[in-house]
Amino acid sequence: MRKTQAFLFSLLLLLLNFCGQPARQPDEVRLRLAIDPGSLSPIGYTSLEALQIINLLYHSLLTVDLEDNELKPGLASAFPEVERKDSLTFFHYQLRPEAEWPDGSPVTAQDVAFTLKVLKSPYVRNENIRSQLEFIQDIKLNSADPSRFTLVCRGYTPEMQLLTGDFFILPSYLLDPQQVYNTIPLQAWSTADSTQYNTDRTRAVATRCNSLGSPENKALLQGSAGYEVAEWAPGQHIVLKRKENWWGKNTGNVVSHLTAHPAQINFQIIPDNTTALLALKNSQLDVLDNIPVNEFEQLRQDENFLKNYDLHTPQGYDLIYAAINSRAPKFRDKRTRQAIAHLLDVPAMIRVSQQSYATPTVGPIPPDRKDLYHPQLQPRPYDPTQATTLLKAAGWIQEQNGWYRNINGQREDLRIELLYRAGNTAYEQMALIFQQHAGKAGIPVTLLPLEGNVYSQRIDQRDYDMHFRGISGNPFVFNFKPLFHTSFSGPGGLNSTGFGTPESDRLLDQINEAESEADKARSLHRLQEIMQEEAAFLPLYFRKERIAIHNRFTNTKVSGVRPYYDLSSFMLKP
Template structure:
């Protein structure tokens, strides 16, 4: 790890490294099995039963009978209720996960079965099945031994919360929960997972040890529940060069996020490959270009299509990613074959097509550039491109775009800027073009915030202003449908519209790069972070 986690509190962790460790200590009802990237029951005995009623949907869960906490007491529905209170209550450091559970309005615990409960959810969308089970369950006995939150009902946390800010019990709990102890203490960070935090030497390492008699061992129907290594040590190495040297000296068993140039070198090192296997799975993170459709210069889709043809994605991948990336026609990963629209043609740099499209859009080529009369004013086609300062990948993309545009007579200015300023400018619609990346997963395809016109006003996430009546209708239908076949049809149509409108232009999906020592077996490599499940590792025979 490059740095120590800020906290391992399962409610307010803030980085992927912390999440990897929290995953070994705590569990959620459902989670992804990195062997096949499928959602499976973890704490839950099975996938939830779904019952749709008028304006609410009930998701009923059964916790595994075997599931216990570190002290041997059972994991119960009361622990789920406690966790929801922690996620939803005011005064607590829970802003990271609070939006994820806003739609959960209440919990109904089965009076005859302490391990069975139903979550009462507002409305319905297919991704609710995952979201109702995708948060770490906390042990109430350990996190709230004085039962301070017990008198507060989950249902009371779904409306206005101002009155609760003066609740003495809640204030007393918040003072403890928000303290450093709840995110760093080996005594506090004990969940239902197979590991305990044994030692945290700040700036050096974090060591986890396997529980001696973990409940998840040998459950016949759940081979994805694993705690195989006896001890797992995460080394804190701030410098990439030092980390790679440690790997080459056989001091590390696993290293991820290896820089592309260095990955190429070790791929050609035969002695290194005798000891290590190398992997480059397709990640669920894509790079895209956004164009401001509100700009008079960019309002015609033919102009935007011309710009899309100036995005020399092949060269950008070659230079910035050293070919560790996969070009894409839209925001669906090409690896998700059932949803990816393979009938669409990947756009490539084509000067003749650019010229033809610009002419069709009303631009006229003159000696010093392209001109067009817009709203009675003679305008030259110039473009300012913004990206996050410090990102070599975005900077490279911007420079290559600038070079290709110059070849057809379009002046382009490139400008790196601090990320928060860039975000502010995008939401104010004060830009022409930008490069950014987005991370996702293969389970949820809710593109409404990014692409629906209801999110296109100032301050909304649809910063490009993309949207047609048909695209809005398709986005709504994607969120409603329960049929995989219908979802596939709708997602492919969405990709066609995005391709045609050329405002939100998906370019490529990154590939991750990692090395794992060959002495290990049962290595589940995935494009999902953290790219491997260390709890599943076994030693080669």
């Protein structure tokens, strides 16, 4: 009886969730978001769910075409011309002549300059993106052509071409109507003393930029891409509407990767997997990704379902990892963390939670990148005997009910509170396996599934012992500095584990500055060795994506690169 009641309750929630929305269009695409993105700021987003939506609102200079996973010009009319002089590299860009903002004004080099100043401004909250653009020192505008500009960069690496074009361009007319930032040189934000620009006018621009992306300020969410926000009900849905006179339609067939085909894209916020699957089976969703393995296997055997939906399993670049809070006194000794790592039975976790849809890894590098993946390093095996040896070496004393040691004159019991996102079946299964193995080794583990925002807050505040999480990468850039450099280990920084040594910090800089693939590979190999030795950030596996897409659509561009499909390219079959 309880199962029936739960089913009816989920169905009721689902029906209520679809009420009070814009009428469904014939060529509308509906899909699920597992969490509310919180903010859609193109300069301060913190979730992949937000990034998926932002990609439909804003353009960058360069983009990735999921049709072939190739880098192609976006707002730029072509790839930049590269000129190297001594220690500097100059990237000469030209913008597409068709590119316009929603008010009909052209996208210009001044908008690019404004965006870079915002991203480098110490008064704008964008620390994670700012670090990726440290190498850009200045921008030179062309007085004769407002569509031309040159980025002046420190040093050279092969990845710089992508990085110089991999940030969303902002409309300066909307965010800086008084053109305050026009008078501030980009180099000024890179100097130690930029206080002379801390004025009421610059703070007003920074305040406007910091508020960008909230539901209350959705009027500011106007980019150069083909969609705009039509409706945003936090916790329920976000509806995007195609712009009527979008400039991308004027670029011709040569630029087929810049698209805005569906009239409407409706993101349904459905945290619960069971509810999301029910919506899919009832044809209330056109797209569902991250389908749990068991349910995906059931869908593969459902002939009625397969009449309406196609299933896809692209090899993705999503890394699933375990994190240990190395700041906590009981985890500061790396031998303790190594012992815990030996209790992570990764093959069993893959077998139970992913079946054949995952590949174990020794580091944050995808194993298929054989040039960068460590060739000799082996995954740490599940070994409770070795875990016991390491715990004793770290000073832990085993009692009948567990382990303890004296830290700073006080008794500390070795207990672990394991956090993971509620509703994620894979994490739940992995957590149970770890809890069982750790318990056999005398370490009590408390499982604590948390709702998305609460979970993120606990991580950002470093209020945790251990957690499971996933991060999304790509096959183009391996800038791990925000994840692993000690300068990003403060509250809110991406380095939530506190990982980092002087050598690893140097390696992270060397990786970003390497001028050859061989130099980059050597630094990445050594970084993977240090990560395994420190055992704070524990890479587990890269997973394949599991996607269902309604077969009334074509041109879906399914790919292993997030978001795994191009919603803007979806077209109804004739």
